[in-house]
Amino acid sequence: MAPGRSDPDEPVSRAERRAARRAERTLRKAARRARRSAEHAGRGDGRDAVYESIDPAARADRRLLRRARRRAHRRLGFVTHFGTYAATLALLLVATRSVRLVVFVGLAWGIGVFCHYLWALVAPGLRDHWIEREVGARSARDVASERRQVETRSRRSMEDLSASIAHEIRNPITAAKSLVQQMGEDPASQENLEYASLALSELDRVERSISHLLRYAREEEPRFEPVELRALARSAVEGLRDRAASAGVPIELDFDGPLAMRGDPEKLRRVLENLIVNAIDAMVGAGTPAPRIRISGGTSLSGDELWLRVADEGPGIAAQERERIWSPFHTTRADGTGLGLALSRKTVEAHGGRIELAADAPVGAVFEITLPRHAEPRDAGRGDGAGAGASAEDRR
Secondary structure (H helix, E strand, O other): OOOOOOOOOOOOOHHHHHHHHHHHHHHHHHHHHHHHHHHHHHHOHHHHHHHHHHOHHHHHHHHHHHHHHHHHHHHHHHHHHHHHHHHHHHHHHHHHOOHHHHHHHHHHHHHHHHHHHHHHHHHHHHHHHHHHHHHHHHHHHHHHHHHHHHHHHHHHHHHHHHHHHHHHHHHHHHHHHHHHHHHHHOOOOOOHHHHHHHHHHHHHHHHHHHHHHHHHHOOOOOOOEEEEHHHHHHHHHHHOHHHHHHHOOOEEEEEOOOOEEEEOHHHHHHHHHHHHHHHHHHHHHHOOOOOOEEEEEEEOOOOOEEEEEEEEOOOOOOHHHOOHHHOOOOOOOOOOOOOHHHHHHHHHHHOOOEEEEOOOOOOOOEEEEEEEOOOOOOOHHHOOOHHHOOOOOOOO
8 A cells, every 4th residue: 555545446646646756856856966965075065165255366276277177178088089090090001901991081080180179279279369359458448448537537627627726816816906907097095005905915815825736736745753643733723722712712622542653743733723724714604602623533443543533513514515625726715725625635645544524423514534553655646745734824
């Protein structure tokens, strides 16, 4: 009696037979998978597969090894085929002593041997050559396309910078020219002294913009020496103490401890001065009821980086301005040059660090500076702290 059947004479339905066949196929597949897994485990393939999934270099080595094995198998197959071909022709000549028959068989079989030679020895090298040539052609096209894109972006940046420079210099020169013309129309006017003072002020603005532009464009490497950021911050605050006091803005310092690193103290101090002056002007211009600046610093969890944070309680920076503030000549101040933050970023990047505007500040603007503890000068082409950063007269 079959298992699960109560009556041996009961006919077996078609559905039951199909279910039994499916169950049998499933069992056979499971057995094959188990046998294959055991074989892989015996050869170490499973371990190698796990290792390759972790180490990319191991995957590359395995691919090269598999390719070498395939080529060796092809060559061995051709040598075996050619040996069989030669031995057969020799035996045929000895057995039949018919040169015509040996030539006929040799030509007919030789076509196959020649095709095998092409497939086993010539085709792999030819295929690799074609692949390398196609990849090289595509890479050349990609490089040319990338170069065109870089040139286009550089040209647009140069056009924008040129327009900004022209706008920044033309306005004060136009104002000074108008004032001088008014002085020439009435040389004896009592207002000429005031006109002359205004004209000199506009020309000073032009001179300041040009000098800042030259500092921004100059490729000057920072002078690295031991720096203590807490003392550097105190020096920057002390230099701006009178300005902050006259504006009614207290400045607080909060450091975890001494922050020693290698860097250019003069350039880094001017970066801090620029951020402090920007914060003071922003809060005074917005009429902040309780203005305050808080400068804090500390060490990263890894201990390899130091951070500084300059936070104010002013109006903050609008979302559409967050990226534009780093562009040269972009300013929201009537008397600003727009090079302060651009120079600050260049100085920080020259130290191998980064300066960012925090996106999650609850109020005001928060600038965060991250510097490596063991900074080294970067290449001039990558940008550096040209002109020792921004002076205290720069504005964002």
